[in-house]
Amino acid sequence: RAVAELERRGLLAGIVTQNVDGLHQAAGARRVIELHGGLDRVVCLSCRERTPRAELERRLSAANPRWAAEGRVNPDGDAALTDAQVAGFQVVDCVTCGGLLKPDVIFFGENVPRDRVAECFALVGAARSLLVLGSSLAIRSGLRFVTRAAELGLPVAIVNQGPTGADADAALLLDAPLGATLTELAARL
Template sequence: MSPTHLDRWAEAFAGRRVLVLSGAGCSTPSGIPDYRGPTGRLRRRRPMTFDTFRGSEAARRRYWARAVVGWPRFAAARANPAHLALADLEARGVVTGIVTQNVDGLHGDAGSRNVVELHGSLHAVVCLGCGRRHRRSDVQSWMLAANPTWEPTWAAAAPDGDAHLPDDRIDTFVVAPCPTCGGILKPDVVFFGEAVPRPRVERVRAWVDACEALWVVGSSLAVFSGYRFVRRAAERGIPVGIVNVGPTRGDDLATLRTHADVAAFLPALARRLSPA
């Protein structure tokens, strides 16, 4: 990151009402790993798909066993300077809203008010049977009660709030059902292969149509659910700024493109920008 980059961003976006699209790179400084490294390639273990989760008891056992071990570390993550800088810019009227592809709730923890969690939140769990929503912290207690000999230990963290465990530990895990109807409990997030709810998409589309600039921070835009909004902004002819470590799918649509750690870049940029 150089003063020249900051000067260009400050000049391009001064006086504009900015919408932000954030990705995993916004939360990696908080200790939450992402699915893709700097090369943009998926890490070795494939993420869970909705069809697999719904149709396979073994897959649900594997998911929840790992999730129970990984949850304490995920829940302990705290907002970093990138989240705090965006919250400050929102409070000052520069940023109009944040559309995040992350499921960690850290933008809200930082104080941002206008946030759409495009892919949902791991802090909530929904029953696929009755539709009731539960707090993830409550589900943690139910899962531990169903496995009295289970001893959650720190393990290598994974992107979706879980951890890597050996198969012999997974095979003995008992998945607690919904206490209301006995149905299947699923984290209230959009799994791979699952559609983002239409009202959520329409709300973001309206935000894109109303803003005067779009920033992409910490996202490779590999998933279409976020990339489509960058395309829409570019079609409107408004400036698009992208800051990320590594290439992104939207680089050719960017007005400004900076390779930088967002936790360093955004606080520095915030100091240079005034309200719209």
């Protein structure tokens, strides 16, 4: 909510997030680039059509009316299922081409689509500064935008608990808990 409030006040031109949970949008943020995609939709691996995850859930429920995940289901949707629970489960395919569906997220080993990376670079290129919030920048996926900001001579501020892969490029480092820090920042501005 604090990030969305900073955007609402005109202090952020846009948000590049590595999160796939849609929480920025749920909090009211408008210009959000989901670098690694979003769990709220699925994509066909053949025709690339994207559909809402809720639609897939309805189709799966209709195809498996008596099936229910028993046991613990984690917040990210992972669950430990027995062979008996999996037996007989009917998978549904893309309604357009019959292709295989997957969550519309970038998994480890996959590449972020070039147009999405270009959109992020354009946002950084048009910025006056870059604020990094709650990322270790341990992988190149997000780190490349900090590297570009530094190459452009933009000031970089990082708020994170612990070191990041871009500490050397930061004009400001704040080792602090993100929730309390952002709430305080939004209240003071």
